[in-house]
Amino acid sequence: MSDDIHDFFDENTHWVEQGTGSLNGGSEPPRPPKSRREMRKRRKARKQKRFGMLIVIIAVIALVVGGGFFGVRKLHEIRDSRNQESAAVADYPGPGYGEVTFTVKEGQGAVEVADALVKADVIKSAAAFTSVVGANDAKLYPGTFTLKKHMAASDVLTVLSDSSKAAGFLEVRPGERVSAVISDAVSLSGIAQSEFDTIINNKGDGILPAEANGSFEGWLEPGTYNVKGMGSASDIMKAMVDKRIAKLDDLGVPTGADREKIMIIASIAEAEVNKADYYGKVTRVIENRLDQDMALGMDSTVAYGNNVKPGDVTTAMIQDDSNPYNTYVNKGLPPTPISNPGDNAIEAALNPESGDWLYFCTVNLDTGETKFATTAEEHDKNVAELRQWQANNQ
Template sequence: MDNDGRLNWRKIGYHARSAFAVLLAAAVLGGGGWYVYAKANEAYVEWRTEEDYIGEGKEKVEVLIPRGAGSTQIGDLLTEAGVIKSTKAFRSAVEDAGARDKLQYGRFALKKELPAATALEMLLDPKNVVNEKVTFPEGTTFAEQQAIMAEKFGVSAEELKTAASISYDALPAYAGGRLEGYTFPSTYQVVEPVVPSSVVGTQLRQFGRIAEKLELESKAQALGTTPHAVVTTASIIASEVTNPDDQPMVAAVIYNRLNKGMMLQMDSTVHYAVGKAGKVTTTAEDRKDPSPYNTYMHKGLPPGPISNPGETALSAALNPAATDALFFVTVNLDTGETRFAATAEEHEANVKLFQQWCSANKDRGLC
């Protein structure tokens, strides 16, 4: 206001312009500061992520690290999988952590877009190892077990050949250097990439544990036979029947026939001799094969196991049932029902039941 008490619009305009200038300057300075901060932060993030990611990663991913891979190869694999941004960052993380000698092979559960140091920590943590499983059913041959590994893990023929030919410390001396019968059938956890010889070694060690549990050597001696003969008997049992309740009876039939000087005449041994699979019956031509494994042509047990028996078959071979049965036949291949007989006449009646089942199921090609 002027001296007369009236509004002085000139002064009001002056002060308004001054206030506006101050506010404008503050806005410019404030906006500029934010702009500078934003640009600086952007530059920092770009610098940090030029060769490495930041954060906790994104979606899950599995990466297979081969045996003998060094930090560079592992870094390349992780980069290709989108786990890390650069091999250089991973090598630096390995060097900083002094972890060059701690890197392991296997399949690992990781995440995409991880900092290299975090990826390294996850690789060194056993909790992130993805273990595969492989199952070898009871009564499978060594060749069938190898085929399972080849199909499931894609192992090479050369690796399988090596696994079949090398010497194993865990193989019992009474095995005579043969793997058949001693690569214990079970489900095993394996680390990829799978090395067949490593799996075989694990199977042999498991056989040793089961043999010790069953007191195989001392009980074989008490039966008046050898451990190798027991394993051979068990391999026939495992190939003939799958029901554990029937296995001691089959063991008794084998021992009863041997004690009477009868030929075993087990079709399973003929299958092994001629390399036939998928059928339970044999042809007249099959039964004429001269192989020492053909128990239609040669008396006594075959020279070695014809398959790999599990614990129940081994136990049955050591603890045969008390029976005078000399024959058996599985009359229903779906249920596994097996009938036993002490006379040829009883056996013929049981065989007719089997033949009836075969006639009713001839389109399945099992008989």
């Protein structure tokens, strides 16, 4: 009951200063009292309003206090991050000292190389190197490089992005013989010749496919190999053979005895001419001669059997029937390929050009110009042209 009385006076009583006369300025009579229900409603609204204001005040205080806390924490985070970044990109001023032999492996990215450089004490931080690689959009070449300790990251990149500064890379070229490839591999890798000889004498056991018949000739894929980064002669030989097999599979070369035959024909074409335009015709000459049971009569095979260059073949060599690679006296193909043929020669052996040629002769040894003939008389004219060129260019 007392609450109702208080509500009544709160809502309807208007205090005036003493001496002013009547309530409401004397112009209006006092308003009638409200119902109890409406007074309760008013009282509830006031309470809700006060509660809402309290919540707003609390929220504002929380935001101020919390914002200050998180703001301080964020500032600490930014400061710590900058400190970390500053430490991460720490770099040596260079130029460095001493000597470090450093190998970049095939397929390694900038991050892996950077981590290895830090471990080798070449650079101060991995981030210093990766950032300079990214900024220059540089390419890192595989190989073995000579660096120093405590080098500036930019100086290291200058070395690792220059393929000419890479050591220990073996370049296998189309037309090279196995003996030349192994000689280079020994020199570049530092692995003893005896290790390679043992593999050759064991006929490539565990490395060569069965159709190679124990001979590496023709089964080393031309290309570049990081032999300095390989641990043994076996690793080097296997890498070259595996790439050769993969390439032959990609080219669609039949397996088994047919694969070896293709390799032999391709190796002769590779050795006989130096222009890809002629490979298809040379392989056709070989096929035509085989079909007609003619001796191939190739200087390149005779030279291989005597371990000399084709230009050094003598009449005695041509008449020597003890040389299984002498295709002047022995009909059919030689026992093995005589070099490592490239893709063009292999594809030509797979798909010889159409023609009835039985002879060919390179008439200009400077340009490699080669002429093909279907008869012995026409071939003799081409040989005479070669002899005249030789006489004019001695």
